[in-house]
Each structure stands twice: as C-alpha cells, then as structure tokens.
Amino acid sequence: QQQVKQSPQSLIVQKGGISIINCAYENTAFDYFPWYQQFPGKGPALLIAIRPDVSEKKEGRFTISFNKSAKQFSLHIMDSQPGDSATYFCAASMRGYSTLTFGKGTMLLVSP
C-alpha cells in the first residue's frame, strides 16, 4: 500500500519556468510533510517542510502549498535553474513517529 502518491514521475522545465510536483496522502494521522532533494550519487537532503496548521511555506524560490481537506501538498520551484535538476521526494510522518514514508520521487530536468 503506497501511502504517499507522488506525480509526475519525471518533469522537464525550461530555465526560468515554474516546476510543480504534487503529492497526495490518505492517512490523516500524518502531520509532518518534508520535501527532500537528491542529486545523483548523493543521499537525499531536506529542502523544505511543512506542518498541516499552515497552508503555505516559502523559502527562497521553493514553496510548499498544503491543502488539508484534499490531503494534498505540492512543491513549487520558481525561476527554475539547471542546478535544480535532481530527484525530488515528498514524504510524511505520523503524529508521534519520526520515521518517514516517502513518495516514489520525481526526476526534474531544467533545460538551459
């Protein structure tokens, strides 16, 4: 059972464009939603995270939008750059637990 569904599987965006990656979940016990960025040959690194008590969080060019009623959250990368080309994973953890449930990842390519 896949508890966090991520789409699209891959994404190509032109430099300067907006990259949007979506995730959906079913388990209402999830209450922490991080996004991780992974470059080839490296481990994932935390990019930005949100709790369900807010609908949006912005850090630089990266924004998480959170829709609690729809049980969906998304990552928006503004002014996408070639250096943003990486695999992005959404994740979630349940109240009282620290282990993460990950989506299957989105491979982003930003063309110059």
Place this chain on the structure above:
Amino acid sequence: GAGVSQSPSNKVTEKGKDVELRCDPISGHTALYWYRQSLGQGLEFLIYFQGNSAPDKSGLPSDRFSAERTGGSVSTLTIQRTQQEDSAVYLCASSLGAGVGETQYFGPGTRLLVL
C-alpha cells in the same frame, strides 16, 4: 562538520552470500534510520534506532535482514543469504532526536548488487 558516512560505497556479491553494511551517524545524533532505495520505488523504511534500541523494525522485509547499533553510534545492517531482489541502494540517516519534525540527515548510501 562531518556528515553521515556509509561503507562500503559499492558492494557486489554473489547470491547466497552474507553482506554487512556500515553507517557512521553524525556525532551526538541519537536516532538512526535505515532505508532502501530501489529503482523507481522511492525510499522504503527498514528500521529505526533510538540509542542502541530498535523500537521500530517494521520495515525489515524478511528475517534475512537484521541490524544492530552499538555505543549509540555505529550501526551495521546485515543481509544473510542475499537474493537478487536485495539489489538496491541502502541509505542511512541520523537525526539529533526522534521527535516529529527532526531533520534526518542522509549518508551517500551503499550500492548493493547481487549477482
């Protein structure tokens, strides 16, 4: 400062052999996690340590998989009688504590190939 380190970085083994994968967490981090990353499958949770105890082993796929942590630091993931489906990248992460929202810092992973 030093991040999470894992060794070996690559391991090729024959089906049926045992393998040991090592993780050195960030100094002072009490929580340690093992995940498995298979092609197109995202990251799959295997086991979590708080100190030397493993309160959550729910992700271990079979009894061929085991892990231990000693001295609240280094952890070893052991796979006995390896199978081709065990081929994957095994990632270790550590965090300062085990509370929700604690950032998990990942190592570069061990790429395991079972022939």
